[in-house]
Amino acid sequence: MAQLDDVDLRLLTLLQEDGRSTQAALAKAVGLSGPSVYARIKRLESEGVIQGYSAILAPESLGQALVAFIRVGTMASPDEQEPFESYVERSGAVLECHDVDGEDSYVVKVRVGSPQELRVLLAEIRALPGVSRTVSSIVLQTVKEIRGGAHLAEPSAPGSKSEA
Amino acid sequence: MAQLDDVDLRLLTLLQEDGRSTQAALAKAVGLSGPSVYARIKRLESEGVIQGYSAILAPESLGQALVAFIRVGTMASPDEQEPFESYVERSGAVLECHDVDGEDSYVVKVRVGSPQELRVLLAEIRALPGVSRTVSSIVLQTVKEIRGGAHLAEPSAPGSKSEA
DNA sequence: AATGAAAGAGTCGGCTT
DNA sequence: AAGCCGACTCTTTCATT
Numbered sequence: 001m002a003q004l005d006d007v008d009l010r011l012l013t014l015l016q017e018d019g020r021s022t023q024a025a026l027a028k029a030v031g032l033s034g035p036s037v038y039a040r041i042k043r044l045e046s047e048g049v050i051q052g053y054s055a056i057l058a059p060e061s062l063g064q065a066l067v068a069f070i071r072v073g074t075m076a077s078p079d080e081q082e083p084f085e086s087y088v089e090r091s092g093a094v095l096e097c098h099d100v101d102g103e104d105s106y107v108v109k110v111r112v113g114s115p116q117e118l119r120v121l122l123a124e125i126r127a128l129p130g131v132s133r134t135v136s137s138i139v140l141q142t143v144k145e146i147r148g149g150a151h152l153a154e155p156s157a158p159g160s161k162s163e164a
Numbered sequence: 165m166a167q168l169d170d171v172d173l174r175l176l177t178l179l180q181e182d183g184r185s186t187q188a189a190l191a192k193a194v195g196l197s198g199p200s201v202y203a204r205i206k207r208l209e210s211e212g213v214i215q216g217y218s219a220i221l222a223p224e225s226l227g228q229a230l231v232a233f234i235r236v237g238t239m240a241s242p243d244e245q246e247p248f249e250s251y252v253e254r255s256g257a258v259l260e261c262h263d264v265d266g267e268d269s270y271v272v273k274v275r276v277g278s279p280q281e282l283r284v285l286l287a288e289i290r291a292l293p294g295v296s297r298t299v300s301s302i303v304l305q306t307v308k309e310i311r312g313g314a315h316l317a318e319p320s321a322p323g324s325k326s327e328a
Numbered sequence: 329a330a331t332g333a334a335a336g337a338g339t340c341g342g343c344t345t
Numbered sequence: 346a347a348g349c350c351g352a353c354t355c356t357t358t359c360a361t362t
Contacts, residue, residue, distance in 0.1 A: 019183045019217035036329050049225040053183035061213040069271050085307050097308040100301035107233050137264035144261040200348050
């Protein structure tokens with residue numbers, strides 16, 4: 001399995017910030033030579049630490065201005081959850097869907113172009129078999145949003161050592 | 165401003181799926197020549213439609229196994245919200261923080277390495293001035309998670325099967 | 329892990345429609 | 346105005362030390 005050393009973490013941080021950073025720039029940043037960096041990145045890719053690369057797009061430019069979180073309650077029977085999960089997989093408006101503990105069954109993050117679209121989306125979700133309840137929270141302002149899904153740069157770890 | 169034609173949308177879709185796709189591959193896919201694709205991508209970048217590129221990292225490989233959504237209630241006075249927003253900006257565990265309407269004030273998405281870290285995080289949040297209430301939902305399973313933040317690729321075939 | 333070389337891609341001018 | 350062509354530069358990639 002993957003044992004990540006300090007250089008690996010540095011490379012991952014840089015690639016998370018700029019996925020198109022050239023190997024030359026990476027090599028200079030970590031103090032190694034091109035081929036070494038190349039070998040490390042290939043290793044990280046094949047080990048699955050780097051799952052891929054993606055362009056970050058501006059949602060507003062694509063006519064998707066409205067973000068909302070929807071908490072969905074479903075019936076307990078597992079058979080009844082398949083229509084719901086199948087729906088969120090197919091729907092282009094659904095950015096995320098997580099099975100959670102607690103009072104709700106799912107937390108769903110959606111992005112749509114208008115309140116009307118959200119209304120349609122909610123109606124569709126409520127009409128799915130097994131769905132018993134939905135509670136929506138429309139995003140008024142996004143305070144923070146990290147795209148990578150994983151953080152690496154952590155300036156505020158209490159009790160952690162500083163970098164080399 | 166940006167007027168996106170069909171080719172632009174195609175390029176954006178491809179780049180969202182693979183941010184390191186070569187211009188040659190993109191050119192072949194959209195039926196244009198290399199320089200044309202190059203010009204379009206540069207235009208999309210300078211217009212801000214493409215905000216950047218990022219490597220997608222596997223959270224498990226980085227020792228961050230536990231994801232949770234925290235709904236936070238705060239006092240109404242705006243002065244009191246600054247400590248909270250300042251905290252989430254600084255905390256490396258906070259992936260997202262959205263100001264929402266409805267019964268809660270914020271929806272916060274966090275990623276930590278262990279339940280203990282989550283406990284510490286919650287205690288810190290609750291100790292912030294202005295925070296009146298927190299409700300946590302621990303993610304048991306992620307059904308869907310799109311990293312880009314915006315969707316484009318929509319096969320929209322009802323009953324389509326997933327890939328390997 | 330570094331060096332150096334070959335293959336390929338990105339980049340920029342100018343030309344064509 | 347927008348796309349193609351061809352040349353130059355830089356990056357990626359591989360064999361060798």
